[in-house]
Amino acid sequence: MDQGELSMDKILLIAHTEANGSLSKASLEALTCAKDLAASLSTTFAVGVFGENTAKALEQIGSCGAEKYLSVSGADFKDARYATDSYAVEGIYRKAQASIVIAAGTSRMNRVIPGVAHRVEGVAELHVSSIAGSATELTATRWLYRQRIEAVITRASRPWFLGVDSGNYTAWTGSTSAVTAESVATEAPAACKRSKVVGLESPGSGEQTIKPDAELLMVAGAGWTKKQADGTVHAQEARKTILGFLSKSGASLGGSKAMVDLDSENREAFNFMTHLNQIGQTGTSPRHQKGLSTCCHGEEPHAVGWRFINERRAVNLDANCGWARGKADVLYVADAFAVMAKVNELLSK
Amino acid sequence: MAQVERQKLEADIVCVGMGPATGGFLTTLTKEISEHQGESYLDSKVMPGMPLQVLCYERADDMGFGVSGVVSRARGIKQSFPDIDWSQIQMAAPVKGEKLAYLLDPIGASCRSGLFKFSDTLIRSLKAVLPYKDEALEMPFIPPFMEKHGGAVFSIGQFNQWVGMNLMSSGQVQIWPGMPVEKPLVENKKVKGVRLVNQGVEKSGAETEMFMPGMDIEAALTVVGDGPVGAVGQYLDEEFGMPQGHHKHEWAVGMKFVVQLRDDVDLEPGTVFHTFGYPEPEVFGFMYIYPGKVASLGIFIPSWFDNPVRTAYRYLQHWMMHPYIWKHVKGGTLKSWGAKSLQESGITGEPHLCGDGYARIGEGSGSTNVLTGSGVDEAWTTGTQLAEGVIELLKAGKPFTKENLEATYVAKRRASWVQEEGKVAEKSRNGFSYGVIPGLIGMSLAGFSKGLLNIPAKLVAPHKRYKSLEQYFAGKLSVQKIAEIREICKKANKTIHDEIMNACGWPEIPYDGTLLVTQQDALLIGGKVQAQGGFADHVEFIDTDICKGCGMQVCVEICSAQAIAPGEEGVPVFDREKCVHCGACLWNCSQELPQGHGVTNVKFGAGCGGLHSVEN
Amino acid sequence: MSNAYSIIVCAGLAPDPLQRLEPMDTPTGPALKNEMMLPAVLDPWAACALYEADNLAKKLPGSKVYLVSMALKTKLQQVMMVLSQKVPFELVAIDGPSNGFTDARECASELAQAIEAIPGLDKDKMLLFGGWESATRAAGATMQILGEKLGVVDQFQGVDKIEIEPSGAIKLWERVEGGKQQVSLCESAPVMVGWATGELPEPPNNPQVGMANMRTVMPALQKAKSAAASSSALKFKGVTLPAQVRETRIEKDMPVEAIAQELVTWIRGN
Missing domain, CATH: 3.40.50.1220 (TPP-binding domain)
Structure with missing residues (x-):
């Protein structure tokens, strides 16, 4: 679908919960991105959260100012699994009918965004470092050639899914607040459950040498x-x-x-x-x-x-x-x- | 570890090295195969029903990696490609103008003889009437034997790629880069094919779990075009010796930069500069201008330049910064860098051109013309001559014996311009063994008299020429100063040439990270030098006790890429990941082994890796 | 149950590491300056995928490895000369752009068409391999779109290891945050696997493998289908090299103790 009028853009943030039910720092950064973009486009934004139990996460961002909250909550959505994650994201998107979909560039979201975008006849960008909107144009900045060439791109096609890399926006902070979320789905079809997550491992000698949060x-x-x-x-x-x-x-x-x-x-x-x-x-x-x-x-x-x-x-x-x-x-x-x-x-x- | 069996492959013809000579050979051969498809003389003997099986192994990681820019009359090349359009090949242009300039020493640091100093003074005092500008005297004409009018400047890398891609597209031959050949398979003085190097080994050669013994490629004909320092050529030289009176005593290492020039530089593509006189009188320089404001420029350090700390890299930077060159190059960007040994004995360095089951072509076969300064076209032509000979033998159903190859390939070569002009050049450079001025006089004599006149000299191997630092720098640096420098460098475990050059008055290079970069950065930024794992080190110091007693360590000083560094007790340390395979260590070892025959203490074998750039 | 698979490895080309890259504008959009002269290699992550595919095929008799690659034909030919010596595969070539400015969606579309055209391909026995990102486009999107186009809904990204169990179940180790790997078990093929670096070294050059591959590589190149002209709505507003140059303070003669003290102060943020 092509959309000539940029002012028609509707923004949706989609995030997954962490193991403890909360949203990650990366997702809160993406929330800032979505909120900023909505402000610069003078439009509203919606939030969709999926996971085993989304209540805590939704409450965590209950005061963020979203127009609408959507939820896919259930045991099927506990683990990072392409088929169920894409089912959830697709469901949230179809319910929200946004033209711009923003997500954090976590391993879980990056895995599903392009495929879902394809399913809904949209386009996708991952590893985005910034999104800028004006009255006439929406642009995304990202790196090509392994961070050697920086490109500013734009697309007329909608919906446009954008995965924003962590570290580019300040994580949103605000008070918790109870919200009423619209439930999109609570379980996934059997065809989505051919794969199972069976564990988490630390390779190598056992020494934890990779610490993403280290200064x-x-x-x-x-x-x-x-x-x-x-x-x-x-x-x-x-x-x-x-x-x-x-x-x-x-x-x-x-x-x-x-x-x-x-x-x-x-x-x-x-x-x-x-x-x-x-x-x-x-x-x-x-x-x-x-x-x-x-x-x-x-x-x-x-x-x-x-x-x-x-x-x-x-x-x-x-x-x-x-x-x-x-x-x-x-x-x-x-x-x-x-x-x-x-x-x-x-x-x- | 389980014994891994050595595999064997049969082909009709196996070629070693994919340079201009093999390019000429395969281009001529594939043309014949394409034009006479299905004819029985082109049938494979090893795979009945299939066409001739022709394989070529190249040690570098891709075709055209790590060679240099060239100016050539391209007569042989044009014979193979009568309609060649140089604009269809990247970094190539027809020759538009040639300049020969004598460079004066604007710094006063070079080791010039009194005669050179006097010449400089005289030129400067007569500058009002001489074609003198930017500390250089442009010669009013180029000696006709050096002229390349009608020819082209081109990048051998790009040319090799163009040739190789055409060959592969023909589907008639297979060229395999990244596959070094260890040695020829010799049985009862007959060459039966080649053995590829072992893979899946440590640097020491020790087997790993990935071990794969080098495969034997058996073929009725082995075509040896592996250049001046190729492992197969070296093996054959040792196995069969050199013909009476022939030797490979004269060498040079050529080192070059490729520079993207400033936008305002208006040199026409095809412009050629030759220089002499600076940074040392023995060092010759060149600059070729390609389309797109790109220049290939560099210097040659000859084996008769007796400075034992003759590292090319810093000399190249000083040469490039000479006002005559610098006015064009300043403000440019380094695109590429590389180095290569040149076998400069010409026809005197010609080995046995063929034997039972093998033939030698190209630079390693002594085809380079040292008077005209031309090698690529000659190499190409020898390849085409071999192919013509091979086709004759195939048609006649005759085997590739020494006798048959001599009657065809060698006879064609002897009757050609390569031989005729090679004979003119044969003794033209002998004068350089006495010094630069006798050398230049000798070249002129030979050139203008078509080889009738020359300066007689008995040439000796490089390792017999070395002077000590104290001898070479006598009058320039005191013995005490040299001793101090030795001590400083020994403590710091570093090469000595930088300190020596500083002491001689050479200014420090003002590194800018763009054009003037350190030698290590030249490896990475310019040469993109890489070395795959799984191969053994290809440079070895045969008897480390000899290294311990050497004291000169010219191998360390000459190393184009600082891949050979000073080590414990005087035994150099080799780092394969820096090596550009120039082969300078081979002829710059000062220690001849006890068995004589000119074999020195450095073993330079076949290995993959090196430069990853085809911009040259 | 037979564990013989069609392992389809999708791989583009990328400039050889250490090459200097410079973007330029052309009438058809951005391009790399001197692109034809830059030595190319198989995209490094996709190369890992190829080596893993070969390793798997050796363990699972009857399996076959296809290499589906879109690049300029001349560049592809050049890369094949080296690559063909590494592992056995059948090449499916598409003559098209391989630089980073091509839209992932269009690339996926070309790959999907080429894969659909592989004679006798049983998608239920398909392992769809590729790199989790390319070293050119760096989008990390092509393989997912391709998977969707081919109906593969079990997708894995950043994979370092794969094991096929006798039942046909497929166990995969995917990179996730914090230097950890998530382990998943999928019931059966088809799966899409976007490889990280895997666990295998680059195989040695094997002349016999090269000879065997070349019998199919050259014909595949000759009949390579040209990619459709770009119809992408992807527009580049600007393509630049990062220009930031830092003023580097170079401390040449500082004693070790002083350097260490300065570093500790800096690390502690004092």
Whole structure:
């Protein structure tokens, strides 16, 4: 469906509940996005929530000013499962009949948004970092080519589903308030239940090294695995230093591609580093307030993986490293083994 | 670990290396196959009922990765493609103008001889009447033997890709990049095919759970076009020796940048610059202008440049910043970077061109013309000559024996312009063994007399030429100063050339992260250098005790990519992830092994990885 | 019950890592400058999907791997020269754009048509594989739309591991927030699997695999159908490189203790 008149846009926020029944920070950020957009378009917005029990979540945002609240609540919708999630989202959309659908870019929502958009003959965008509306046009900003190229796009087609990445909007805060939500569905058809969620696992050595809510990201580069000035590799020392730093600072750990692709000579010493830790290239571009890169030389950490790190510092032996220059706020030209050992010592005090 | 069986594959013809020579060979052969489909002489012997099975293995990760820009008369290429339209190939243009310039030293840091210094003074004092500008003297004419009018400037990378894609599209041959060949299979002095390198191994060569022994590819004919430092060529040189009086004593390492020039630079595509005199008199430079305001520019560091710390990278930056070049390049952006060894012995470096079951083509077969400074077209042409010979033998139903290949391929090569001009060039550069000025005089003598005159000299291998730092820099740096530098660098475990150059008065490079970048950034930003896992290191130091007693470590200093670094007790450390496979370490080792024959202590084998750029 | 599957891997091409990318405007919309000269690779996540598909096919006799790829034909040919040596597959080629400016919806539509045209395809025995995102468009949307078009409603994204049980049930490990993996069990095929990096290394180059693949790759390229001209309502208002350059303070001669102290102060936010 094409919609020429932008002023006709109706906005819908769709969110899922967390295990404890509340809404995640990411969903509350998306709520801010929807609310802001409604204000800039002088229109109203509706909210749809799905999950095992949506009451708590709806109450959590009861004072957000939504025109309408919709709910898909029931045991079938407890787990993140494409078929039931898409059934819920489709149901909420069809009930609300909005032209703009906003959701948080969580793994659960990102999985279903494009498919549902297709079902209802709409279009979808994921990894959106901002949405701007004016009287004449609605634009979305997102990254292409692994955060290397930034694009501002627009579409005339509606409905337009947009998944907004976390970290771009301030999470909505407000008092709890009881709301009356319109129930859209309470169970899903049997065909949607061919899959079952059977568990949640932490891969790797068991060390929890990825902490999305940490203030600091430590990025370890392949330099930790290379021969040092004495001509030998100090893998065990590197392991001790990195893990020591993580436990003392509470930082999340990122690694360059070379670091997570280690050959078997070094794999054991760095077994706490899995592909899930990788940033840049085929890894993630996590969002943290601070980032400390150690022993990195190359594009991944500094150019792509660091895109969403606010304050950046690097410890590197190459003063002219073109990857750190212009990308980091401070570059310490020094041996990271010595510096980080000292940092650990100071953090222990 | 379970024993993994080595697999075998049979083909009719197997080629090693997908460069211009193999391009010429396969282009000629596939044309014949396409035009005579179904004729019995083109039937496969190993797969009855199928057409000739022709395979080509290339060590680089893709066709055209890691070669350089070139200016060429392109006579042989045009013979293969009479209607070639250079505009259909990226980064190519017909030659529009050629300039040869002598660069004076605007800094005063070079190790110029008195004669050069005197020349500089004289030129500067007569600048009102000489074609002198930007610290350079443009020669009024280019010696006719160097001219490339009617030819083209092009990127060998793009050209190789264009050729390779056409070949693959023909469906007549298969080209496999990322697949290094370890060695030829030699049995009773006959070449039976090739063995590919082992995969699924640690850097040390130790097997992993992914181990796959290098496959044997058996073929009636092995075409060796793996360049000047190729593993198969090296093996054959050792196995069969060199013909009487032939040697590969002359080399150069060429290093280049590809730069996106400023919008206001108005050099016409096809413009060619040749320079000499700076940053050191022994260093020659070039700049070719491609369409789209892109320049390929670089220098050659020859084996007779006796400075034992002759790292090309910093010299290249100083050369690029010479006012004569810099006025065009300043404000540009580095797009690509790379380095390559050149076999500069020409026809004197010609190995046995064929034997039972094999033939050699291209640069590794001594086809480069060292007088005209041309190698690509000659390499291409030798490939076409071999293909013509092979077709003759196929038609006649004769086997690929030494005798038959000599009667066809070698006879064609001997009767061609490649041979005729190679003979003119044969001794043209001998004068350089005495110095730059005798060298230039020798080139002129040979060039203008068509090879009748030259400066006689007995050439020696690079490792026999080295002077010590103290000898080379005598008069420029004191023995004490050099000792201090050695001590500083030893403590810091770093190469010595930067400190030496600083001490000589070379200014620091003002890095800007865009055009002037560190050597490590050149690897990543310019060369996009990568190395896959699963392969063994292809550079080895054969006897580490010899390294410990070496003291010179020219291999470390020359390394184009800082892939060889100083190590414990003087044994260099090799980092495959930085190597661009230029092969300079092979001919820059100063330590000949006890068995002699010019074999030095660096083993340079076949490995994949390296440059990931076809902009050159 | 037979556990032989048609494993369909959808994969585009992406610029080789470390290449400098520069967008430019063309009459038909944005494009990458020098796109034809940039070395290309199979999109890294989709490449993981291909290696996983091969691994699975080896364990499940009778299974067959198809590689469905849309890209400019010349680029596709180039990538196939390397890729064909890795694992056995049958190529289904679509001659069309592979840059990041193509709409995911249009890409999915082309892929769906090509898959529907695979002779004798039994969708009940189909494992639809792809990357959970592409390194070009980075939309993370194509595979879901494609799944819907092909009627696959059991979809999984960010998958690192798959196991097929003797009953035909399919167990999958998906990446979710916090460095964790959600484990799901699906009754049977068809499923759509958007792969993260998986768990397998890049396979070695096998000349015999290459020879075998080439028999089908070149004909597939020759008969590659051209993608329909873009009819997308997706409009690019601006495509830019992030220009932000930071003023980097470079501390060359600071003692280790001082660096450490400064870092600790910074980390603690004092």
